[in-house]
Amino acid sequence: xxxxxxxxxxxxxxxxxxxxxxxxxxxxxxxxxxxxxxxxxxxxxxxxxxxxxxxxxxxxxxxxxxxxxxxxxxxxxxxxxxxxxxxxxxxxxxxxxxxxxxxxxxxxxxxxxxxxxxxxxxxxxxxxxxxxxxxxxxxxxxxxxxxxxxx
Amino acid sequence: xxxxxxxxxxxxxxxxxxxxxxxxxxxxxxxxxxxxxxxxxxxxxxxxxxxxxxxxxxxxxxxxxxxxxxxxxxxxxxxxxxxxxxxxxxxxxxxxxxxxxxxxxxxxxxxxxxxxxxxxxxxxxxxxxxxxxxxxxxxxxxxxxxxxxxxxxxxxxxxxxxxxxxxxxxxxxxxxxxxxxxxxxxxxxxxxxxxxxxxxxxxxxxxxxxxxxxxxxxxxxxxxxxxxxxxxxxxxxxxxxxxxxxxxxxxxxxxxxxxxxxxxxxxxxxxxxxxxxxxxxxxxxxxxxxxxxxxxxxxxxxxxxxxxxxxxxxxxxxxxxxxxxxxxxxxxxxxxxxxxxxxxxxxxxxxxxxxxxxxxxxxxxxxxxxxxxxxxxxxxxxxxxxxxxxxxxxxxxxxxxxxxxxxxxxxxxxxx
Ligand SMILES: Cc1ncc(COP(=O)(O)O)c(C=O)c1O
Numbered sequence: 001x002x003x004x005x006x007x008x009x010x011x012x013x014x015x016x017x018x019x020x021x022x023x024x025x026x027x028x029x030x031x032x033x034x035x036x037x038x039x040x041x042x043x044x045x046x047x048x049x050x051x052x053x054x055x056x057x058x059x060x061x062x063x064x065x066x067x068x069x070x071x072x073x074x075x076x077x078x079x080x081x082x083x084x085x086x087x088x089x090x091x092x093x094x095x096x097x098x099x100x101x102x103x104x105x106x107x108x109x110x111x112x113x114x115x116x117x118x119x120x121x122x123x124x125x126x127x128x129x130x131x132x133x134x135x136x137x138x139x140x141x142x143x144x145x146x147x148x149x150x151x
Numbered sequence: 152x153x154x155x156x157x158x159x160x161x162x163x164x165x166x167x168x169x170x171x172x173x174x175x176x177x178x179x180x181x182x183x184x185x186x187x188x189x190x191x192x193x194x195x196x197x198x199x200x201x202x203x204x205x206x207x208x209x210x211x212x213x214x215x216x217x218x219x220x221x222x223x224x225x226x227x228x229x230x231x232x233x234x235x236x237x238x239x240x241x242x243x244x245x246x247x248x249x250x251x252x253x254x255x256x257x258x259x260x261x262x263x264x265x266x267x268x269x270x271x272x273x274x275x276x277x278x279x280x281x282x283x284x285x286x287x288x289x290x291x292x293x294x295x296x297x298x299x300x301x302x303x304x305x306x307x308x309x310x311x312x313x314x315x316x317x318x319x320x321x322x323x324x325x326x327x328x329x330x331x332x333x334x335x336x337x338x339x340x341x342x343x344x345x346x347x348x349x350x351x352x353x354x355x356x357x358x359x360x361x362x363x364x365x366x367x368x369x370x371x372x373x374x375x376x377x378x379x380x381x382x383x384x385x386x387x388x389x390x391x392x393x394x395x396x397x398x399x400x401x402x403x404x405x406x407x408x409x410x411x412x413x414x415x416x417x418x419x420x421x422x423x424x425x426x427x428x429x430x431x432x433x434x435x436x437x438x439x440x441x442x443x444x445x446x447x448x449x450x451x452x453x454x455x456x457x458x459x460x461x462x463x464x465x466x467x468x469x470x471x472x473x474x475x476x477x478x479x480x481x482x483x484x485x486x487x488x489x490x491x492x493x494x495x496x497x498x499x500x501x502x503x504x505x506x507x508x509x510x511x512x513x514x515x516x517x518x519x520x521x522x523x524x525x526x527x528x529x530x531x532x533x534x535x536x537x538x539x540x541x542x543x544x545x546x547x548x549x550x551x552x553x554x555x556x557x558x559x560x561x562x563x564x565x566x567x
Binding site for chain 2: 008009014018039040041042064065066067068105108111
């Protein structure tokens with residue numbers, strides 16, 4: 001199962017990197033958060049506009065860094081719009097990696113999941129009291145997700 | 152074990168000593184290992200020495216009265232004596248085994264700093280230090296209300312000597328500096344720093360982690376007070392490192408880690424410390440790695456410093472030439488002839504992590520990131536760089552493979 005170069009930096013990733021979806025800022029976001037990947041200095045900000053019914057109406061990101069982290073944030077924004085907070089609570093790292101459609105090594109998963117990590121924190125903060133007994137998003141993100149069924 | 156003399160060698164012949172270089176990567180490609188500044192590969196003799204220890208005479212050192220105990224202690228002390236000669240120290244007791252450079256520097260920052268730093272004192276470091284030679288000092292100066300000051304670097308990545316003059320003074324108690332930058336490749340003038348330290352009565356600690364496999368190390372000329380290095384960057388095992396300290400300083404210092412082996416007498420409420428080097432070697436040492444390090448040092452010495460220098464500068468020059476031909480590629484640090492075998496660079500519109508991933512697909516292992524030098528990257532105004540670093544077993548052909556791989560990466564990223 002060799003990972004081919006062009007699999008990783010394919011059109012899907014490069015198109016999102018070069019022409020990102022919703023890169024920028026929302027004027028009055030419902031919530032916003034910035035995080036860095038200290039290892040490589042990637043930085044991503046994620047902003048959500050959530051309507052009273054609990055639906056994500058708008059998702060924007062901004063940031064700097066490698067193609068994987070930036071393309072992943074763009075893909076994430078596209079995916080979450082129109083989804084409800086409840087739906088996004090069920091959205092897992094595995095699902096995020098599937099959306100990228102490329103195999104990421106454990107070290108590059110940190111880049112691919114940077115935006116996802118922000119999303120999970122923002123969503124978690126929507127109902128902190130209900131989540132008391134569930135694990136915080138950061139606890140679940142430090143173990144790499146197996147890549148084997150991702151090709 | 153007496154080393155066989157090998158008067159002439161080339162990267163091609165020497166590669167046979169390193170079993171990993173003959174292995175294929177998981178994707179089937181041959182390995183082009185250019186991440187030697189992070190850690191170097193191990194020759195068969197070192198692997199055998201570690202294995203031999205475990206297979207034939209392993210037991211704890213300085214403890215057993217049994218036959219194995221005598222043998223293992225003899226081997227470990229033999230390794231200490233080799234290291235003593237290798238760094239030019241007066242006595243083997245001045246050689247402390249640690250887990251690596253990081254622990255060696257922590258030992259000095261704590262064992263020396265806690266006793267000898269006071270409020271208002273200054274510790275002088277440089278903008279090019281590895282975090283291992285920054286963070287321990289940050290911690291101790293905070294505790295002591297002392298101050299950490301930085302010798303700046305010039306645009307070419309050398310220490311700014313004029314600034315050095317104005318930074319040293321009666322408050323300077325410690326100058327802690329790397330012999331070779333792990334990013335810029337800059338080789339620092341330890342002579343000048345040693346003179347600066349003695350002119351103001353400061354101690355000098357040198358972090359020799361990067362230089363130790365590439366150029367001779369000598370603690371007496373110029374005189375340094377402390378010197379730290381790691382086994383794993385000099386073809387030796389990981390988990391073992393060295394601190395050299397001048398006897399009078401080591402004797403005056405407090406121990407760092409406390410427990411077994413490092414004591415003379417333990418009473419219910421207090422203890423007295425053992426003699427050097429035991430005072431600083433609490434607990435069971437990484438025994439087999441310590442013995443393997445002695446073998447690694449034999450190995451390097453048998454190659455010869457002149458030969459190592461010739462091979463590595465040829466590689467560095469070639470890398471400089473072929474890399475600077477690549478559009479948008481910028482090298483940081485001084486010219487090829489004035490640096491160690493490390494080249495860090497950026498490529499316009501190609502993030503170092505993407506670059507490292509892309510060249511890895513061609514079998515080329517380089518490093519990307521801040522290389523544990525965030526303050527340096529702040530000075531350079533870069534978030535990250537890519538770094539290729541060479542060792543005795545690298546070939547000119549591998550340098551060309553790196554350049555081709557970078558060109559290919561640019562193509563994949565739609566930059567050419
Ligand atoms: C200049 C320098 N100092 C210190 C270190 C830390 O060495 P170790 O991780 O072996 O303790 C390194 C290694 O990366 C280095 O390059």
